Amino acid sequence: MSGCDYSLFKDGIEPMWEDGQNRRGGRWLITLSKQQRRADLDRFWLETLLCLVGEAFGDHSEDVCGAVINVRAKGDKIAIWTTDYENQDAITHIGRVYKERLGVPPKVIIGYQSHADTATKSSSSTKNKFVA
Secondary structure, three states, rough: OEEEEEEEEOOOOOOOOOOOOOOOOOEEEEEEHHHHHHHHHHHHHHHHHHHHOOOOOOOHHHEEEEEEEOOOOOOOEEEEEEEEOOOHHHHHHHHHHHHHHHHOOOOOEEEEEEHHHEEEEEEEHHOOOOEE
């Protein structure tokens, strides 16, 4: 299963930075170590999908474009993509609700990165615009 990407996006939105709905957006990113794969990966991905399908973010669900999971040998990533990184109220609300739904401990930080920043840097050096 290593080296796989899966995604779920709203109808008409492609899981690409270049898509018109994603261009000014960003992502809440969770990075999992190889050791977390067995314990957390499936549970986090299922909860992510349930958040999208169930519109868990209330009025801000319209700001969500979709979600992506990247399964790699060195570690895995799950991200919720949003439409406008400048909409701070929506972004921070989505991050807080998402972190709570995943059951991530308060001391663990998840970060939000704009696609524009990620496109110009390697993902490991991209600075978080927001944290939850």
